[in-house]
Amino acid sequence: MTSRYEEIAGNLARVQEEIHVATKSCNRTVDEVTLIAVTKTFPASDVHILASLDVHHYGENRDGDAAPKAAAVPGTWHFQGQIQSNKLKSIASWAHVIHSLDEQRHIIALDKVAPHRIGVFLQVSLDGAQGRGGALPSDLSALADSVLQSTNLDLMGLMAVAPLDQSSDEAFEKLATIHSIFKVSYPTAKYLSAGMSNDFSQAITHGATHIRVGSSILGSRPAPQ
Ligand SMILES: *Cc1c(COP(=O)(O)O)cnc(C)c1O
Numbered sequence: 030m031t032s033r034y035e036e037i038a039g040n041l042a043r044v045q046e047e048i049h050v051a052t053k054s055c056n057r058t059v060d061e062v063t064l065i066a067v068t069k070t071f072p073a074s075d076v077h078i079l080a081s082l083d084v085h086h087y088g089e090n091r092d093g094d095a096a097p098k099a100a101a102v103p104g105t106w107h108f109q110g111q112i113q114s115n116k117l118k119s120i121a122s123w124a125h126v127i128h129s130l131d132e133q134r135h136i137i138a139l140d141k142v143a144p145h146r147i148g149v150f151l152q153v154s155l156d157g158a159q160g161r162g163g164a165l166p167s168d169l170s171a172l173a174d175s176v177l178q179s180t181n182l183d184l185m186g187l188m189a190v191a192p193l194d195q196s197s198d199e200a201f202e203k204l205a206t207i208h209s210i211f212k213v214s215y216p217t218a219k220y221l222s223a224g225m226s227n228d229f230s231q232a233i234t235h236g237a238t239h240i241r242v243g244s245s246i247l248g249s250r251p252a253p254q
Pocket of ligand 1: 110190241243
C-alpha cells in the first residue's frame, strides 16, 4: 500500500516537472514561480508532509479550517477564499498573503485589524461576472489606491480564476494584458497569482508568478469549495 507520504511526494514531483516544462517553454525559470499548495479540506498532517518535502507556501479558503493548521505548521500562509467581513480579523491573524480582495470596504477593514504586514493581491473578474469573485478591471485603480493608502498592507499584484466558459489560454492572455496596464500605474504590483491544478501550465506561459495548486498534489476533495 502506498503511504500518504509517497502519494504526496509522487504527485508533487509530477507538478514540479510540469512547472519545469512550462517555464522552459516560455524562457522563464522555475524560481520565478511560487508554488502554493492549496491544503483546504486536508489535515495538518498533510501540511507537515509538504513541509518535509520543502513546500512552505500553503493556501486556504476557509478561516475556521485554516487557523488551526496555520498555528500547527510554520510557513507562508495564503488565503484565497471568498471574504466575509466578520472573518477578516481572524484571517488576518494567520494569513501572510490574501489573494481574494475585491472590495474597498474589505481593504479598509483588513488594514485596521492586521496584526502584521499582509501582502495583497487584488482579484479581477475576467468575464465581468461576480460568480467566481473579482473586481471589474475598471475598479482596480480605486482598490489599488486604498491598498497604497493603508498602513499594514503591501500591494503585490493581481489574481484571477479562469472563467468556466473560456479557454484558460484566452483568459490568462486577457489577465496578462490587464496586469501589464495595471503595472504602469502600480509598479510594485509585479506579481500575478493565476493557475490551478487544471491550468497552471497555461498560467505560467502567460506570466503567473504564484500558482495555487490543490488536487494535483493532495488528491480530490470531498466537496466543492
Ligand atoms: C481551491 C482553489 C484552488 C486550488 O484548486 P485545485 O483545482 O484543487 O488546484 C486555487 N485557487 C482557488 C481560488 C481555489 O478556490
